[in-house]
Amino acid sequence: MSGIGGAGAVPVGDTGLAGGGVDPDQIPPEERGADVEQPAGRVRATLIAIRDGSALTTVLAVVIALVVGAVLIAATNPTVQSTAGYFFARPTDMLSAIGASVGGAYLALLQGGVYDWTQASPLDALQSFGHAIGFATPLIAAGLGIAVGFRSGVFNIGGQGQVLMGAAFAGYVGFTWNGPPIITMLLAVLFGLLGGGLVAGLVGVLKARTGANEVIVTIMLNYVIFYLLDFALSTPLLQAPGSGNPISPPEHPNAVFFSVLPAAYHVNVGFLLVIVGTIACSWLLSRSSIGFKMRAVGENPRAARVAGIEVNRVFTAAMVISGVLVGFAGVYQVLGTTTSGFTSGVDAGIGFNAITVALLGRSRPWGVFWAGILFGVFQAGGYTMQAAQNVDINAVQVVQSVIVLFIAAPPLVRAIFRLPQPGARKVAA
Amino acid sequence: MSTRVAAPVVGSAASRELSYKTPVALGIFAVLALLLLVVFARDGVSTFSFTQAGTVALPNVSLPVRATGIAVTIVAALMTIGAVALIRLRGAVPRWYVAVFTLLLVVGFLAWATAGQRLPIVGLLTGSLALAAPLIFGALGGVVSERVGIVNIAIEGQLLAGAFVSAIIASVTKNLFFGLLGAVVAGTLVSFVLAALSIKYVVNQVIVGVVLNVLMLGLTTFLYETVLVPASSTLNAPPTFANLAIPGLSLIPIIGAVVFDQSVVTYLMIVAVIVVWIGLTRTRWGLRLRAVGEHPQAADTVGINVSRTRFWNVALAGAIVGLGGAYFTLGSVGSFSQNITSGAGYIALAAVIFGRWDPLRASAAGLLFGFASQVANILGIVGSPVPSDILLTLPYVVTIIAVAGLVGRVRGPAAAGRPYVKG
Structure with missing residues (x-):
C-alpha cells in the first residue's frame, strides 16, 4: 500500500451502497502512527512533517479550487471575452481584464465574508465575518449530524427533510406560544430537535426492523416532508392568517435567538449552542460508550456484532442523534435567520451542503466546525461577490465542491504540485 | 445476476x-x-x-x-x-x-x-413512460457502475451534465443527434472523474459521487446564469425529438400509442434496457464485469485487468446516464433550466437499490416511479378531492412502503465501494 493516504476518512460502512468496512488506506497518515523514520535535524524533520502532513494538502486543495474558480470567472467575464478577440494584437488588454475580473471577485468575496475594509473601524469591518458565522451556524449543526451518521456507518442523505421538520416544529412553537423569554426559545429549540430526531428515528427504525436501505428512505422522506410542509403551509395549521401565500406567521420575539454581539454582527445565541453541540459531539464520539459502539459499527458492523454490540440499535441511535443535530439547522433557520415567517424553502439547501461540510471536516466534530466556518465565509462573501461584481453565486458552490474533491484525494494534490508522497522514501511507490 | x-x-x-x-x-x-x-x-x-x-x-x-x-x-x-x-x-x-x-x-x-370524471388511460401510461425514461437511463448507468464495483452516486451529476451539454450543442448545431452525442460525452466525462478518483486515487466512492453532484449542480447553474440566460435564443433553444410512429405496431390499441409511437430517445432507452440486461447476464463482457464487482481478487487472478474493466465500464455507465440527461432537454422540455433534473438522479439511485442491482428490476422500479408521479399529475389536472401536495407525495410514500415491506434487506455487489489495490 504505497503510501496512498486517502484522507477522506469517512467510514461509510454497511450502507448497502458501499461494501462496508474501512480499509487502512482511508485513515489519514497522521493517525497511522509514525511509520516514517524521522531524519536527523529538527528543522528538517519539521519541514518534512509539514510537507507530508494533511494541512498542506488542505491548503493546496483550496489553492487549486480558487484557481478553478478564477478560470470560471474569467472565462465568463464579458470584458475578458471581448478582449480575447484581439489577444495577439494587444495581449495586455485581456490579461488586465482577467486580473480585474478575478481580483475583483475574490476581493469582494473577502470583503463580504471576512473583513470589510471599507468600513470605518476595524470592529465594524469584522461585521462581514459575523455574517459568515450566521451562514456557518446551521451548516455546522447539520454537518455534525451527517458526520455522526458517517462515523456510525449510516449515510444520512435526508438532511433536507430533517431541516424542514426541525424548522416546522420549532417555528410552530415559536409563533403560537408567546411565553416568557428564554423558556419560549428553549421550548421551540427542543421541539425542533424533536422534529429532526423523529424523521431520522423513523428511518432508523425502518432500517433496523425491516432492513430498508436508509439511503432510499431518507431521499424519499425529503420529498414527502417537503410536500407535506408545503401543504401544511396552505392550511390554518401553519399559514399566516390573512396571507394568500404559503408562508407561516412571524415568530414571537421571545422565541427568537437573541444576539450575543451588537446587532450589526448578526451573531446570535444559536452560534453558542452550535459550539456546545460541537463539544458534545466530540465527547460523544471519542469518550462515551455509545460513541464507541457507533464507531465500532461504522468501522466494521460484522465485527461489532460479533463483539456483542446490538448493531441495529446503534444504527437507530445514530440516526436519531444525526437527525437531532440536523434538526437544529432547521431551528436556526426559523429562530435565527428568517424570523418573519418561513416557507417550504426554509432549508436553503443546507441538507445537501451539510454533506460536503461533513466530508470536508473528515467527519470529526472540530473538523466539521472549521469546515462550516469556511463554507459560511464563502456563502456570505458569495452574496457580496454577486452584488458587487456580478459574478453568479454558484461559482462559490463550484469552488467549495472542488476543495472537497481534492481534499479527498491527497495523492492527486501531491501529484499536481510534484510533492513526494508521504512514506514514499520507505516504500517504493 | x-x-x-x-x-x-x-x-x-x-x-x-x-x-x-x-x-x-x-x-x-x-x-x-x-x-x-x-x-x-x-x-x-x-x-x-x-x-x-x-x-x-x-x-x-x-x-x-x-x-x-x-x-x-x-x-x-x-x-x-x-x-x-x-x-x-x-x-x-x-x-x-x-x-x-x-x-x-x-x-x-x-x-x-x-x-x-374521465380518466385518460393512454395519457396516463404515455406520461408515465416519459417521466420514467430519465430514471431508467439513470438506473441502468447505476446498475452497470455498481455491478463492476464502483458506487455511482453521481447519477444526478451525470444527468445534469448530459442535459446541459445536449441543450447547448443541439442549439448551436441545430442537430439532435449531435446533441445526443454531446450528452454521451458529458456523462462520460463526469464518469472519468469518478473513475479516476475512485480507482487510481482510491478515494471513497460515496464522497466522490456526492461532491460531483454538488459540483455539477453549481457548475451548470453558474454557466446557465452567466452564459445561457443572456443568449438563450442561440444557446438554449434546441429542437426536440418528434414522435416517430413505428408503422403497423403503433396501431395496436393502447400499447401502440404508449410504446410504439415515441421519440428516438425512448426507443434508445428500450434498446438500452434489453442490451444491458442481455449483456450483463449472457455475455463475456457481463461475466467479467460482474466478476470484478463481486470478487476483484479472483477476477485479477484469472487475468482480468480489474482497474481497466472498472474504468471503462464506469465510463460506459456515464454515457448511458448522459442520454437520460438529454431526455430532459431534447426529449421533453426543449431547453435547459436551473437544476432541471431536480433530484431524478437520486430517485434513479433508489431505483437501482429497489431493483436489487438488476437492470430489468431497476427499470421496473423506474417505471413504477414514473407511473406514480404521472397519477399525481393527472389527478391534479382532472381534479380530485386530495390536495395536490398530498398527491405529489404518493410516489415517495409508495417507494418507502415498498422498500420497507417488500424489498427489505438487499445485498449489493460484494465489492462495490471497495477500492481494489493490487498487491
Missing part, C-alpha cells in the same frame, strides 16, 4: 424463520383501502377512457365508484389473508401475487379519485 448469488442466503433465512413482512405490507394497504374507498367512499361513476386518435376505438369502462371501492377492499382483505396462508404453506408470497394486489388497489384508487 444478484438474485442467483443472493438466493441461497435468502432461501436459507426464509426456511429458518418465516417473514411476515409482505402480508403486513399488504395488510397496511388493505386497511388504507378500507379507510379511503369504503369509509370515505365517494359517489358517482368513474370513466376510464381508452380512446386515442387514429386507432381502433375501444369502449370506455365505467365504474360505479362506491361499489368498486367495496369490492376492491374485500378482495384486498381476502388476498392479505391468502398471503398469510401462502407464507405458512410455501414460505413465500409469489411476486405475481403482489403485482395483482397492487393492480387491484391502483384501479380502486383511480376510480375513487376520478369519481364523476
Whole structure:
C-alpha cells in the first residue's frame, strides 16, 4: 500500500451502497502512527512533517479550487471575452481584464465574508465575518449530524427533510406560544430537535426492523416532508392568517435567538449552542460508550456484532442523534435567520451542503466546525461577490465542491504540485 | 445476476424463520383501502377512457365508484389473508401475487379519485413512460457502475451534465443527434472523474459521487446564469425529438400509442434496457464485469485487468446516464433550466437499490416511479378531492412502503465501494 493516504476518512460502512468496512488506506497518515523514520535535524524533520502532513494538502486543495474558480470567472467575464478577440494584437488588454475580473471577485468575496475594509473601524469591518458565522451556524449543526451518521456507518442523505421538520416544529412553537423569554426559545429549540430526531428515528427504525436501505428512505422522506410542509403551509395549521401565500406567521420575539454581539454582527445565541453541540459531539464520539459502539459499527458492523454490540440499535441511535443535530439547522433557520415567517424553502439547501461540510471536516466534530466556518465565509462573501461584481453565486458552490474533491484525494494534490508522497522514501511507490 | 448469488442466503433465512413482512405490507394497504374507498367512499361513476386518435376505438369502462371501492377492499382483505396462508404453506408470497394486489388497489384508487370524471388511460401510461425514461437511463448507468464495483452516486451529476451539454450543442448545431452525442460525452466525462478518483486515487466512492453532484449542480447553474440566460435564443433553444410512429405496431390499441409511437430517445432507452440486461447476464463482457464487482481478487487472478474493466465500464455507465440527461432537454422540455433534473438522479439511485442491482428490476422500479408521479399529475389536472401536495407525495410514500415491506434487506455487489489495490 504505497503510501496512498486517502484522507477522506469517512467510514461509510454497511450502507448497502458501499461494501462496508474501512480499509487502512482511508485513515489519514497522521493517525497511522509514525511509520516514517524521522531524519536527523529538527528543522528538517519539521519541514518534512509539514510537507507530508494533511494541512498542506488542505491548503493546496483550496489553492487549486480558487484557481478553478478564477478560470470560471474569467472565462465568463464579458470584458475578458471581448478582449480575447484581439489577444495577439494587444495581449495586455485581456490579461488586465482577467486580473480585474478575478481580483475583483475574490476581493469582494473577502470583503463580504471576512473583513470589510471599507468600513470605518476595524470592529465594524469584522461585521462581514459575523455574517459568515450566521451562514456557518446551521451548516455546522447539520454537518455534525451527517458526520455522526458517517462515523456510525449510516449515510444520512435526508438532511433536507430533517431541516424542514426541525424548522416546522420549532417555528410552530415559536409563533403560537408567546411565553416568557428564554423558556419560549428553549421550548421551540427542543421541539425542533424533536422534529429532526423523529424523521431520522423513523428511518432508523425502518432500517433496523425491516432492513430498508436508509439511503432510499431518507431521499424519499425529503420529498414527502417537503410536500407535506408545503401543504401544511396552505392550511390554518401553519399559514399566516390573512396571507394568500404559503408562508407561516412571524415568530414571537421571545422565541427568537437573541444576539450575543451588537446587532450589526448578526451573531446570535444559536452560534453558542452550535459550539456546545460541537463539544458534545466530540465527547460523544471519542469518550462515551455509545460513541464507541457507533464507531465500532461504522468501522466494521460484522465485527461489532460479533463483539456483542446490538448493531441495529446503534444504527437507530445514530440516526436519531444525526437527525437531532440536523434538526437544529432547521431551528436556526426559523429562530435565527428568517424570523418573519418561513416557507417550504426554509432549508436553503443546507441538507445537501451539510454533506460536503461533513466530508470536508473528515467527519470529526472540530473538523466539521472549521469546515462550516469556511463554507459560511464563502456563502456570505458569495452574496457580496454577486452584488458587487456580478459574478453568479454558484461559482462559490463550484469552488467549495472542488476543495472537497481534492481534499479527498491527497495523492492527486501531491501529484499536481510534484510533492513526494508521504512514506514514499520507505516504500517504493 | 444478484438474485442467483443472493438466493441461497435468502432461501436459507426464509426456511429458518418465516417473514411476515409482505402480508403486513399488504395488510397496511388493505386497511388504507378500507379507510379511503369504503369509509370515505365517494359517489358517482368513474370513466376510464381508452380512446386515442387514429386507432381502433375501444369502449370506455365505467365504474360505479362506491361499489368498486367495496369490492376492491374485500378482495384486498381476502388476498392479505391468502398471503398469510401462502407464507405458512410455501414460505413465500409469489411476486405475481403482489403485482395483482397492487393492480387491484391502483384501479380502486383511480376510480375513487376520478369519481364523476374521465380518466385518460393512454395519457396516463404515455406520461408515465416519459417521466420514467430519465430514471431508467439513470438506473441502468447505476446498475452497470455498481455491478463492476464502483458506487455511482453521481447519477444526478451525470444527468445534469448530459442535459446541459445536449441543450447547448443541439442549439448551436441545430442537430439532435449531435446533441445526443454531446450528452454521451458529458456523462462520460463526469464518469472519468469518478473513475479516476475512485480507482487510481482510491478515494471513497460515496464522497466522490456526492461532491460531483454538488459540483455539477453549481457548475451548470453558474454557466446557465452567466452564459445561457443572456443568449438563450442561440444557446438554449434546441429542437426536440418528434414522435416517430413505428408503422403497423403503433396501431395496436393502447400499447401502440404508449410504446410504439415515441421519440428516438425512448426507443434508445428500450434498446438500452434489453442490451444491458442481455449483456450483463449472457455475455463475456457481463461475466467479467460482474466478476470484478463481486470478487476483484479472483477476477485479477484469472487475468482480468480489474482497474481497466472498472474504468471503462464506469465510463460506459456515464454515457448511458448522459442520454437520460438529454431526455430532459431534447426529449421533453426543449431547453435547459436551473437544476432541471431536480433530484431524478437520486430517485434513479433508489431505483437501482429497489431493483436489487438488476437492470430489468431497476427499470421496473423506474417505471413504477414514473407511473406514480404521472397519477399525481393527472389527478391534479382532472381534479380530485386530495390536495395536490398530498398527491405529489404518493410516489415517495409508495417507494418507502415498498422498500420497507417488500424489498427489505438487499445485498449489493460484494465489492462495490471497495477500492481494489493490487498487491
